[in-house]
Amino acid sequence: MSEAKSDESELNALLCGCGRQIRYSHFKNGVEVGSCNKHIVCPTYDELSENLRIANNKLSKYQKAINDIDDYFEYAMDSKTDQKKVHQILGNLTDALAT
Numbered sequence: 001m002s003e004a005k006s007d008e009s010e011l012n013a014l015l016c017g018c019g020r021q022i023r024y025s026h027f028k029n030g031v032e033v034g035s036c037n038k039h040i041v042c043p044t045y046d047e048l049s050e051n052l053r054i055a056n057n058k059l060s061k062y063q064k065a066i067n068d069i070d071d072y073f074e075y076a077m078d079s080k081t082d083q084k085k086v087h088q089i090l091g092n093l094t095d096a097l098a099t
């Protein structure tokens with residue numbers, strides 16, 4: 001059991017963050033790391049997971065702001081033309097964020 005774990009650690013040490021074989025050496029924050037890519041160090045699963053959490057958090061804040069702006073203009077703006085334009089802009093933003 002511990003032997004298998006040791007083999008797995010050695011294997012991971014030879015793999016890039018994306019899981020491919022390491023072919024290049026880079027310095028990241030002063031530490032030498034390997035990468036499959038000549039130009040960048042691929043992010044690890046944990047780094048991608050954290051980036052996704054941050055992106056989802058930002059997305060939910062945008063969606064809340066869209067709803068708040070939408071509510072404000074729906075009840076506080078007399079001009080139907082301006083109301084329509086604001087709804088159109090917010091609708092485009094909502095569509096863009098959803099894709």
Ligand SMILES: [Zn+2]
Pocket residue numbers: 016017018019020035036037041042
């Ligand atoms: Zn890679």
